Amino acid sequence: MFEALTPVSEMLARNLDVLSEQPLLVCGLLEDNLPGMLAQAGPAPHIFTTDFRYYQWQKNQGQCAIEFGVCPEKIEDATGLLLLMPKAKAEAEYLLAACLPLLSPGAQLFMAGDNKGGVKSAPKLLAPYCEQVNKLDSARRASLYQAELMRPAPIFKLDEWLSGYQLEQEQLKICTLPGVFSAGHLDSGSRLLLENITQLQGRVLDFGCGAGVIGAHLLKRQPELELECIDISALALEATRLTLAANGLSANIYASDGLNQLSGTFNHIVANPPFHAGLKTFFHTTESLLSSAKHYLVSGGSLTLVANAFLPYPELIEKSFGHCETIAANGKFKIYRAVNR
Known part of the structure; x- marks a missing residue:
């Protein structure tokens, strides 16, 4: 790699x-x-x-x-x-x-x-x-x-680099750090996902948690969920911690390379997976998720993700799950769902 x-x-x-x-x-x-x-x-x-x-x-x-x-x-x-x-x-x-x-x-x-x-x-x-x-x-x-370096640099203070925004509809405060996806506002893909995700239950994975928008939305709506949030970015993980704390919510937040650091199975996996890494288009992480997610879901468990409409994800989901349902679309993005049958 x-x-x-x-x-x-x-x-x-x-x-x-x-x-x-x-x-x-x-x-x-x-x-x-x-x-x-x-x-x-x-x-x-x-x-x-x-x-x-x-x-x-x-x-x-x-x-x-x-x-x-x-x-x-x-x-x-x-x-x-x-x-x-x-x-x-x-x-x-x-x-x-x-x-x-x-x-x-x-x-x-x-x-x-x-x-x-x-x-x-x-x-x-x-x-x-x-x-x-x-x-x-x-x-x-x-x-x-x-x-x-000509002079001593000022002492680094993380809170000076925090920014954020409000989600009025969900009554949530989102905290972000530089380089974290959707740092200045809620992207239209995540908005489509929030508007179309169904009631969940049990152990839920927020894959590629970013600033914690999806996780915070799920917990605000259903505090009883056992939520786990993963990302490869330390800045995203910290932003998620801060977002959840700012809204009086809590989850198990940790670094994971794809699904490699997970243990056990989940009732649901929800994702707005990465599309760009550095200057390059990057599909590997999502392709790995789509091919492996079924093995991390209980029988009847579901995978729900948002993706750019032009990406060939339905074929990959069908190859792994045997089916793929498109539950919403807004022109640029689509929401896909598959169940481990």
């Missing part, structure tokens, strides 16, 4: 002499074994990731120290930073604010990314911390910037 070097890492390979001068804290859009390449060229980096899938994969490599969470807490011997530009500019700002307080003035800061992925904003993003930002390299449609 993460074996081949991305074009960004291929460009960084041309600059290992500079990048390997000091042990780096590496964070952001990690999609390959760039940390292993850095470790072979010089001091092993310390990795911070909000992506549970990448965390597990890199831990299995065993080459570098890695930390999963909403902000790094221990950085070993790292004395510089390499930030790989995430999809959302707000997430890049968040990562800089979370990581730079752990470094001392004079630390070397590097930002790299796809030219179409927002990395050209590196000078502006680094301006609050640095007096001058230099472009070191540009190749493979990617760029690398370098700067020096």
Whole structure:
């Protein structure tokens, strides 16, 4: 999954002499074994990731120290930073604010990314911390910037990065963090799902919980449900915790790579599954869900999900369940349902 070097890492390979001068804290859009390449060229980096899938994969490599969470807490011997530009500019700002307080003035800061992925904003993003930002390299449609931390960065406070909105119809407060899906408002797919989901019972899984919108809606309507919320994003999991707490609700919230960290069976699985990862369209997680969900459902249990109407999910659901029902559509999105018979 993460074996081949991305074009960004291929460009960084041309600059290992500079990048390997000091042990780096590496964070952001990690999609390959760039940390292993850095470790072979010089001091092993310390990795911070909000992506549970990448965390597990890199831990299995065993080459570098890695930390999963909403902000790094221990950085070993790292004395510089390499930030790989995430999809959302707000997430890049968040990562800089979370990581730079752990470094001392004079630390070397590097930002790299796809030219179409927002990395050209590196000078502006680094301006609050640095007096001058230099472009070191540009190749493979990617760029690398370098700067020096000129002053101690302010202490990181998570609550300063919280935002939210109200769902008036459901009387819910939604809490979000940078980079979390549907961060500024309720997307039309989730709205369609909320309007069409039936009464549930027993143990329910909110797959890819995001900011906790679906889980909060289910619990507000049916507090007796045994709800479990999973996601691969530490920021999404934290947003879900905060959303549920803000509405006086509670659930079992934990990281899971697809369904791999689950135990036992569920009465219902409800999902607004991911469609994009980084800059790429990403179907693997949902395809795995559709092919495996039946094995995690009790007899008579159901899978309900919302998806872009053009995606070929009905065929995948039918292949696994033997049938697929379309229960709602709004032009752009459709709600599919299947029962484990």
